[in-house]
Amino acid sequence: MREEQDIKQWFEHEVTGVLDDLYGAALRLAKNPADAEDLVGEAVARAFGNLHTLNDRQAFRGWIFRILSNCFITECRKRKTRAEMSLNGDDASDDGEFWLFDKLHQPFLLWWGNPEQEFLNSLLRDDLIKALDGLPENFRIVLVLAEVEGFNYQDIAGILEVPVGTVRSRLSRARSLLQKALWQHAKDRGITTEPTKDLNRQDTL
Amino acid sequence: MSNDMSNTTSTNNPSDKNTIDCEEALKRLFEYIDHELHGRRHEEMEDHMSKCRSCYSRLEFEKRLQQHLKNATEQKAPQELQNKIKKLIHKL
Numbered sequence: 001m002r003e004e005q006d007i008k009q010w011f012e013h014e015v016t017g018v019l020d021d022l023y024g025a026a027l028r029l030a031k032n033p034a035d036a037e038d039l040v041g042e043a044v045a046r047a048f049g050n051l052h053t054l055n056d057r058q059a060f061r062g063w064i065f066r067i068l069s070n071c072f073i074t075e076c077r078k079r080k081t082r083a084e085m086s087l088n089g090d091d092a093s094d095d096g097e098f099w100l101f102d103k104l105h106q107p108f109l110l111w112w113g114n115p116e117q118e119f120l121n122s123l124l125r126d127d128l129i130k131a132l133d134g135l136p137e138n139f140r141i142v143l144v145l146a147e148v149e150g151f152n153y154q155d156i157a158g159i160l161e162v163p164v165g166t167v168r169s170r171l172s173r174a175r176s177l178l179q180k181a182l183w184q185h186a187k188d189r190g191i192t193t194e195p196t197k198d199l200n201r202q203d204t205l
Numbered sequence: 206m207s208n209d210m211s212n213t214t215s216t217n218n219p220s221d222k223n224t225i226d227c228e229e230a231l232k233r234l235f236e237y238i239d240h241e242l243h244g245r246r247h248e249e250m251e252d253h254m255s256k257c258r259s260c261y262s263r264l265e266f267e268k269r270l271q272q273h274l275k276n277a278t279e280q281k282a283p284q285e286l287q288n289k290i291k292k293l294i295h296k297l
Contacts, residue, residue, distance in 0.1 A: 024280035128277035
């Protein structure tokens with residue numbers, strides 16, 4: 001009985017320590033606070049029920065994120081909406097790599113400013129959230145785990161139960177898709193237009 | 206990933222075995238940012254970044270963009286959720 005209480009206390013302590021991270025990831029996966037809270041609740045309940053599968057207590061964070069990811073994937077499959085069907089494949093309706101730097105960078109130093117920095121300064125939190133939320137699930141999940149939660153590739157491979165090479169390729173694709181979406185949001189808001197790389201301009205240094 | 210190297214300090218013609226060119230540096234860029242490169246592959250990137258202004262600018266841009274994304278997504282669990290989770294654990 002005493003041992004049971006100790007385990008529960010330890011579990012509560014560990015969950016409390018990662019709750020902000022779990023909720024942050026859940027919010028970006030579920031895309032709304034109510035579903036995110038349900039997702040976290042389900043993951044915590046499932047984690048406690050499967051505590052015997054945690055062999056190394058030091059690995060708690062990765063282990064519970066794995067459970068959270070599985071809960072999310074299961075929920076997506078249940079809903080079976082068109083948007084939630086892209087969990088295993090690496091396809092995304094996109095026609096190649098897209099990098100903001102290629103769009104913004106000027107090969108010359110410009111006296112009137114720095115287009116890359118200006119673009120970053122103009123980005124709103126909302127632009128970033130919309131771009132991230134618009135990614136297909138298999139790309140969004142890998143980007144959240146890597147860039148938001150700071151897991152390394154090996155950890156992500158363990159969490160998602162895919163090879164490290166898959167993590168690497170999905171992450172690259174996710175970043176490209178995110179940057180393309182950011183560019184589109186910026187254009188929609190009238191922030192940026194395609195810079196002209198006119199090498200004959202007189203006002204370059 | 207394309208790279209406009211006109212009029213920048215570039216290292217597209219590696220002259221010694223410890224140097225990589227821009228194309229190779231760009232292939233490794235995100236692994237470098239993610240601290241996934243080790244040993245010689247990491248050192249070659251360090252060396253390239255110290256010499257190539259264009260690749261260094263790209264590196265800085267991608268790092269700043271990552272930081273923006275991280276800041277935008279930082280989220281504290283609502284107090285209500287914290288209470289719910291405590292209650293849930295006690296019931297389990």
